[in-house]
Amino acid sequence: MISIQSLTHNYHNGPTLKFPDWEILNQEQWLLLGASGSGKSTLLNIISGLLKPQNGKVNLNETDLYSLSQKEMDRFRGQNIGIIFQKPHLIKSLNIFDNVALASSLAGVKINQSRVMDLLSSLGLEDKTKNYPEELSQGQLQRVSIARALVNKPALLIADEPTSSLDDENADNVLKILTQQAAENHASLVIATHDRRVKDKLNKEYLL
Amino acid sequence: MNILRLSTKNLLRNKLTTFLNIILVAFGVAILTILFLASTQIGDKLEQNAKDIDLVVGAKGSPLQLILSSIYHIDFPTGNIPLKDATELMQNPMVKRAVPLALGDNFQGHRIVGTDSGFVSLYGLKLVAGKFWSRDLEATIGSGVAAEAHLKVGDKFFGAHGLSDASDEHKHHAYTVTGILQAQGNITDNLILTNIGSVYKMHEPDHDEHEAQKEAEISNKEITSILIQYRSPMSVVIFPRMVNQSTNMQAASPAMESARLFSLIGVGIETLKWFALLIMAISALSVFISLYNAMKEKKYDLAVMRSLGASKAKLFFLVMLEGLLITVSGAILGLFIGHLALHMIAHYQESSQARLTGLYFVTDELYLIIAGLVIGVVASILPAIQIYRVDIAQTLSKEK
Ligand SMILES: Nc1ncnc2c1ncn2[C@@H]1O[C@H](COP(=O)(O)OP(=O)(O)OP(=O)(O)O)[C@@H](O)[C@H]1O
Numbered sequence: 169m170i171s172i173q174s175l176t177h178n179y180h181n182g183p184t185l186k187f188p189d190w191e192i193l194n195q196e197q198w199l200l201l202g203a204s205g206s207g208k209s210t211l212l213n214i215i216s217g218l219l220k221p222q223n224g225k226v227n228l229n230e231t232d233l234y235s236l237s238q239k240e241m242d243r244f245r246g247q248n249i250g251i252i253f254q255k256p257h258l259i260k261s262l263n264i265f266d267n268v269a270l271a272s273s274l275a276g277v278k279i280n281q282s283r284v285m286d287l288l289s290s291l292g293l294e295d296k297t298k299n300y301p302e303e304l305s306q307g308q309l310q311r312v313s314i315a316r317a318l319v320n321k322p323a324l325l326i327a328d329e330p331t332s333s334l335d336d337e338n339a340d341n342v343l344k345i346l347t348q349q350a351a352e353n354h355a356s357l358v359i360a361t362h363d364r365r366v367k368d369k370l371n372k373e374y375l376l
Numbered sequence: 377m378n379i380l381r382l383s384t385k386n387l388l389r390n391k392l393t394t395f396l397n398i399i400l401v402a403f404g405v406a407i408l409t410i411l412f413l414a415s416t417q418i419g420d421k422l423e424q425n426a427k428d429i430d431l432v433v434g435a436k437g438s439p440l441q442l443i444l445s446s447i448y449h450i451d452f453p454t455g456n457i458p459l460k461d462a463t464e465l466m467q468n469p470m471v472k473r474a475v476p477l478a479l480g481d482n483f484q485g486h487r488i489v490g491t492d493s494g495f496v497s498l499y500g501l502k503l504v505a506g507k508f509w510s511r512d513l514e515a516t517i518g519s520g521v522a523a524e525a526h527l528k529v530g531d532k533f534f535g536a537h538g539l540s541d542a543s544d545e546h547k548h549h550a551y552t553v554t555g556i557l558q559a560q561g562n563i564t565d566n567l568i569l570t571n572i573g574s575v576y577k578m579h580e581p582d583h584d585e586h587e588a589q590k591e592a593e594i595s596n597k598e599i600t601s602i603l604i605q606y607r608s609p610m611s612v613v614i615f616p617r618m619v620n621q622s623t624n625m626q627a628a629s630p631a632m633e634s635a636r637l638f639s640l641i642g643v644g645i646e647t648l649k650w651f652a653l654l655i656m657a658i659s660a661l662s663v664f665i666s667l668y669n670a671m672k673e674k675k676y677d678l679a680v681m682r683s684l685g686a687s688k689a690k691l692f693f694l695v696m697l698e699g700l701l702i703t704v705s706g707a708i709l710g711l712f713i714g715h716l717a718l719h720m721i722a723h724y725q726e727s728s729q730a731r732l733t734g735l736y737f738v739t740d741e742l743y744l745i746i747a748g749l750v751i752g753v754v755a756s757i758l759p760a761i762q763i764y765r766v767d768i769a770q771t772l773s774k775e776k
């Protein structure tokens with residue numbers, strides 16, 4: 169279970185952003201909606217432990233995120249939170265299999281080869297495992313980044329504008345995959361978007 | 377997947393830059409390796425060959441040349457000295473042991489040395505086959521000679537006039553091999569020992585009228601030089617002065633001349649050393665620039681890895697490791713190239729007397745590996761420290 173309480177953040181010579189309290193129960197799927205510049209990305213960065221807020225608390229399964237040391241936080245994030253960025257951000261020098269396996273080894277989790285293979289084939293990438301990121305399409309790369317986010321069986325899956333750079337068909341696909349995989353892996357899901365196509369696809373909404 | 381594998385993959389992605397940097401480091405290390413190896417080997421050889429010889433007496437001329445020709449068998453002799461004067465000197469009470477040398481011929485580049493049994497005890501020679509020479513035209517050969525010229529006990533060969541080439545053979549007298557020496561690891565391995573009478577016989581004037589007229593030619597009343605051991609160290613001061621002032625010969629001390637020779641070589645070695653250090657410094661700079669430039673592109677990768685759970689320290693080592701992999705593999709490659717190059721140089725070296733080898737290791741080489749490590753650290757520490765300044769959230773939310 170994830171909860172945020174009285175969160176505010178103030179960028180250096182930027183606006184002060186206030187975030188309403190929020191509780192996400194296990195395996196719930198949420199849309200994070202708001203206008204451009206309303207602070208969606210900022211909130212997701214705070215929840216995933218990448219950006220320390222000025223005030224307030226973030227709890228994930230009884231762990232107060234910002235009471236952890238930097239190093240503990242990195243590890244906690246690696247093991248409990250899967251992040252999907254707008255761009256796939258894969259490591260160019262590693263092939264697809266290694267890119268996914270890397271998430272395990274960096275989080276200090278033993279690499280589970282069959283888990284990696286299962287994930288990749290459930291995302292339709294079983295014949296691309298030995299290819300390098302340059303050899304894949306945008307949609308395929310986005311699917312690899314989903315596999316990477318899921319490989320450590322995180323409690324929370326976060327996606328920031330996962331569809332904005334994809335065409336209708338791919339956007340629909342990625343959305344389906346996200347909801348389906350989150351359910352299969354018993355993870356809570358939060359998708360931040362201002363993409364009209366995504367609206368009404370998830371039943372819960374948090375508005376900024 | 378450990379960070380070693382990750383950094384190797386990163387390096388392999390930029391093959392050309394990596395290769396260039398490794399070559400730069402290797403080049404500097406190779407030059408230093410060759411210098412270390414060659415100077416220690418030359419120093420060792422100088423020392424070993426002159427070990428028990430206090431003084432060399434020969435014809436007037438350059439003292440260094442006298443030492444080079446009579447002890448190291450490299451240069452030409454300064455000339456010859458009258459046998460009568462030499463005998464007189466050899467019987468001086470200050471002299472414990474005196475070994476006469478008569479030089480002038482060679483066999484396939486190996487010098488033929490006319491001498492007496494004193495030479496055997498001076499160098500502590502032992503046989504592996506046959507016996508020592510006793511009569512004229514009998515020869516005992518060094519292990520290196522036997523191996524290179526494929527000579528066995530009982531074989532015959534012709535000496536050639538001069539000290540290195542075989543154009544002018546003494547066809548009328550053949551030497552017989554009577555014995556082969558144990559390998560000593562010094563100059564005697566490459567010498568052919570015989571008695572002084574044989575050398576005289578080669579140069580008897582009755583066969584060839586031209587030869588008789590050449591002044592430098594050795595005759596029955598001359599030898600080339602004498603190797604001397606003192607009875608007491610006190611003689612170091614008096615004896616050479618006595619020779620130089622009261623006779624028509626010159627005395628040269630191997631210790632002094634070797635030191636002088638080494639200091640001459642030393643200037644060249646010093647220059648090359650600075651050159652190699654300059655190359656190493658350039659290689660450090662080049663590795664630094666490559667890593668630093670790569671950081672711009674890598675900032676993204678590193679931010680992703682942080683978001684995947686890697687700590688700052690881990691990524692710091694990842695970048696350090698890339699620098700270290702380049703410089704350490706460069707250092708190892710350089711050592712290898714250095715040994716190989718010296719071995720090739722030795723292979724094509726003409727004088728068998730001063731031959732070097734690449735199959736020789738000195739402890740200084742360890743310092744070269746350490747130098748590789750240090751260069752790697754110096755070159756990668758600044759790029760690696762940038763890890764601590766990367767703001768992941770900001771880097772990742774910026775579109776690329
Ligand atoms: N690094 C920063 N420094 C200063 N101000 C920032 C920084 N990042 C974001 N902001 C400001 O904070 C506000 C919220 O930005 P954020 O990126 O969270 O919005 P968003 O809802 O994700 O918008 P979009 O839908 O366009 O992605 C914006 O007004 C933005 O200008």
Ligand SMILES: [Mg+2]
Pocket residue numbers: 208209210328
């Ligand atoms: Mg945003």
